[in-house]
Amino acid sequence: MIDLCIFGSPRKNHNTMKLVNAIKSDIEKINLVDKRVKPCRGCLACYKDGHCIIKDDFDEIIKKVEMADRLVIASPVYFNSVSGILKNFIDRLQSQYAKKVILGQEIKGKDIFIVMSAGSNLSDDIKKSIEVQLNLVVKVLGGKEPNCFFMENLDNVSFDNQISNWKQKNDIIFKLFSIS
């Protein structure tokens, strides 16, 4: 079972990282902040063969993503969405869209979990809107339904003061990750 985390917080040791580590401390993480992932140019060259022509770290990352059986995509909530570094990576997934939808190639199925930390309490509308955005990402990467897990209100209640309640409320993710 290959587990991988695409880590989209620019802060490596704060709320989002603590949350990922609480779920599976030894999961391999790709810290997007350390990688060179340039913005999608919208050239659609990937429609030819499913590969992005931009020369940077995306190719190496997507190879690992393709091989994973379980993928965690982690981000802080920024302006009711994902972080900029994660959005940049997501736009580059147009090459995966090309593979799957335009070229009809098989994409290995996987379980995908979205893990996000937020400073405030998020309304149901905001959570729904994030889920809708990430639903397409999950489908393009070979996942089924987006499993979204939010730790909220971190501006007021610290991670350490929330984690035990959060674990109880979100025990499904721990059950799934105890299987290896």
Ligand SMILES: Cc1cc2nc3c(=O)[nH]c(=O)nc-3n(C[C@H](O)[C@H](O)[C@H](O)COP(=O)(O)O)c2cc1C
């Ligand atoms: C640029 C920026 C935008 C943010 N936007 C939101 C937001 O829209 N809603 C929210 O609840 N928290 C927002 N926050 C707070 C972060 O989501 C929160 O502090 C998160 O836990 C940070 O994760 P980190 O500790 O991994 O950096 C924002 C923080 C920053 C820096």
